Amino acid sequence: MKKRIFSGMRPTGRLHIGNYLGALQNWVNMQDEFDCVYCVVDIHALTSLEDNSQLNRLTREMVMDIMAGGIDPQKSILFVQSHVPEVAELNTYLSMITPLSWLLRVPTFKEKVKLQPHNVNYGLVGYPVLMAADILLYKAEAVPVGQDQLPHLELTREIVRRFNTRFSPVFPEPEGRLTDFPIVQGLDGEKMSKQTGNLIELAITAQETTKKIMGAVTDPSRKFRSDPGNPDICNVYRLHGYFNSEEVNEIAGNCRNATIGCVDCKKRLAEKMNQELEPIRERRRELEQQPELVNQVLSEGAEKAGMIARKTMDEVRRVMGLA
Secondary structure, three states, X not given: OOOEEEEEXXXXXXXXXXXHHHHHHHHHHHOOOOEEEEEEOHHHHOOOOOOHHHHHHHHHHHHHHHHHOOOOOOOOEEEEHHHOOHHHHHHHHHHOOOOHHHHHOOHHHHHXXXXXXXXXXXXXHOHHHHHHHHHHHXXXXXXXXOHHHHHHHHHHHHXXXXXXXXXXXXXXXXXXXXXXXXXXXXXXXXXXXXXXXXXXXXXXXXXXXXXXXXXXXXXXXXXXXXXXXOHHHOHHHHHHHHHOOOOHHHXXXXXXXXXXXXXXXXXXXXXHHHHHHHXXXXXXXXXXXXXXXXXXXXXXXXXXXXXXXXXXXXXXXXXXXXX
């Protein structure tokens, strides 16, 4: 039997090229090799969203992005986290065996506190427990993660060991399946982030994409067109490596000897990026015209996920003495 994989994304905005390169492409490539469970984790989003009036819309936007990017509901389970309420029950039970000290040492918690010092809520502290509940509810054996998510996954493994020792061996210890993709920098040279807005969303038009790229930061030491550039410190050059691999070496050489300027370099990147993203955008436009299809996918996904979840919770309640 195939190993089961679980992964989720928070619907805090439409997917951008960082999500596409760092996660979605990986999700798509794993569909044939693994039993994949993919989730839009809307409950997680509540830990940072102060205005939840757009949460339902953002959730559907993300589902359409995921489907347009290549996730096939016939191969993978695709659903919304809150549509399977058993996750909240398991989260409660796991929180009873998770020491507060474990949660406070997670690096991403400290980062979140800096980003939202006025909104350090209970859910933010307990975010890793809910993440563990997501993974364990479906008895996932592997989780595709970036380097920054490894502490969360290790905490999940610690929770598994404590639960299995205290009650009964119910959950597998999920292994991290590291994505081999580095952090994608934003157009300003910082980490690409929905919170800072330095990104390119998959669903925007080709014209909007070109405009954003033309405003991107390049080699800061290159003042004039005739100045030799250093592609190693240029984010536009890095993006060429992802979307224009056949010309990336040529561009590096031309940049170093100043036979190509930053404006031309950006234009070529925009052209190549739009070529790759156009099939995704076309599929997304089709999905926007088929709301009932999206509803059907989410309903069927929640039903399939729910069947797994209910079976897991029957076992959990029994070993904990609750049934």
